[in-house]
Amino acid sequence: MSEVNKGVLVTGVIGSDTHIVGNRILSRALEQEGFRVVSLGALTPAAEFVEAAIETNADAILVSSLYGQGELDCDGFRDLCTEAGLSDILLYIGGYLVVGDQPWEEVRIRFRDMGFDRAFPPGTRPSDVTNVLEQDIAARRADAKQGA
Amino acid sequence: MGNATITDQDSQIRPLSQDKIPRDEFLKMRDENLARWSCGGDVDLDEAAAYHKAMVPEKHHAHVSRHAVATGACLTQPRGGFATLDMHKDLLQKLEVDGLADILPTTTDSYTRNERFGQAADGLTASEAKGRSLLNGFPLVNHGIDRIREIVDQVNRPIIALTGTAMPRMTGEIAYAGGMTGYLGSGIAYTTSYTKEFSIADGIRNYQYLDRLAALYLEKGVELHRRQPSFLTGTNVTPSIGIMVAVLDALLAAEQGVKHYGLELTQVMHPIQDAASIAACKDLVQEYLHRAGHKDVFTPVSSLHWMGAWPANRAQASAMVVYGGFIAKVGGAHNVTTKSTSEALGIPTPEYNAEGLVMSRMGIYLARDFTFEGHPEYQLEKEMIELEVRTILDKVLEMGNGDVAKGATAAFEAGVMDVPWSPNRGCQSLIMPARDDKGYLRILDPGKMPFPKDTLRYHRDQLQQRADNKGITFGPDLAIDSVYELSEEMAKLMPYPLAS
Incomplete structure (x- = not known):
């Protein structure tokens, strides 16, 4: 575990989805990279992600969805954050986000339009996330400083 | 609608124990359960038993499973379910005709699994309007007994309800009354693998209800197939852990009077370890049932295609599908639950699903009577x-x-x-x-x-x-x-x- 706190993250699997394995592996890898991880586990409602982010003053929320209904579960997620005063929070999503075989680029753009800063396709490994996450959080913090 | 209310009532009447639910008490529990949703009132146990008895034996899961064990055969069974009646009928037709499925599936959608029948109704209406499935399974409670029978009458194979849930009371009643002859699920396995907040005690209580129901059908002369899912979380579940849960769930079912109880083990994809696992499961379940005084419970073992992460490449995946059929047969399983080359990509089309069945069947054929018995x-x-x-x-x-x-x-x-x-x-x-x-x-x-x-x-x-x-x-x-x-x-x- 690193001594430097690279950021506070909220992780979990959204909606009625029990697929916990990848999310647990990711959470563990992020902790090893020096992030503080608040892991909500499987079957987590959208509101719980937001509440946890407020309580812990989180830098980012990382949502997993593996059962194809992520589009329904994440509808309005960014608005929930904004209403809760988390308008600048970084939002990531990853997994099997839609039903059926749809081109990834279309899926990515759809989730970007829903307010997710990054969307990760099936097969993403933790290292793919940690690298960009560190940069994104640093950029957000720099922006916040400038704004203040 | 919340299941918690039902179990709370139960716990007031009946502290958790393995004891068989007394008949009068069970009939009262059934009345309370069936009153929760409109089609619950349509269940008439005597009429349902008569419907089952009028069915040809080839459509009875229990009969087909006993035949497989007697002849050393390995049955094939896929998973699958779509929202609307027409789509689901079409799926089962393809699985039977093109896939040569020995047992047909009816996977329920996630709302039904969580007993959110109102949301399932909305999803069904939307699916019918759009002509595509917005639900990830067949909402069998919303369709109800008559429509399920329309499907049962159309096919020539038994149907098993696959409803990954810790709350089987309503789906079990409707599935069995509708003429499905198998139901997969158990109190320990599904509660520990499919739920987050649900207590194991409540999961056990809910499945005691379903097992007691199967025993009630048996009293009326109808042997139903109950089955237990020891694939658990499907992620590198080592054989001994799956078998421990299988034995515990089997003992609980036997106490309620179940005489036909299948056990499912996930393949680890090592043919020797899988064969050892299947053989050990067969022996250990009977050993513990006998120890508890249950000497006449039939316990066929099913082997499930790899339940962990699959390769996205269809050629690679096809090797795993064929190998999965081979492993099941070599291991002495009497049923294999199949996947398809679409596994890493999402829910398969009926065509890919049927293809997976035939691939598995060829794997079974090639295994012939090969065995690892005697191998150090x-x-x-x-x-x-x-x-x-x-x-x-x-x-x-x-x-x-x-x-x-x-x-x-x-x-x-x-x-x-x-x-x-x-x-x-x-x-x-x-x-x-x-x-x-x-x-x-x-x-x-x-x-x-x-x-x-x-x-x-x-x-x-x-x-x-x-x-x-x-x-x-x-x-x-x-x-x-x-x-x-x-x-x-x-x-x-x-x-x-x-x-x-």
């Missing part, structure tokens, strides 16, 4: 599994003073029983499996489970070899590497060209 590694694996299961189960039964329900709940609370990668808060999930260098699944960290010292040492020695050979630190990284392994691209699994 097979003997060793089987003995280790048996030792592990007996050591821990005897402790579990002791913790319940002979009561399986009490022993199981106490054991999970103490971590004596555990399930790897479980989402359930009542499950410590400290146990960590990993794959060794020969491809066997081993126990990396037993958590608090009291495994025998000798087998634990063997597991660790084998894993140490993998750690050394692969340059991975001995620890959780071995487990994580094993989660991904079989889904990796071919180039990563084997160097190409080999001579370089």
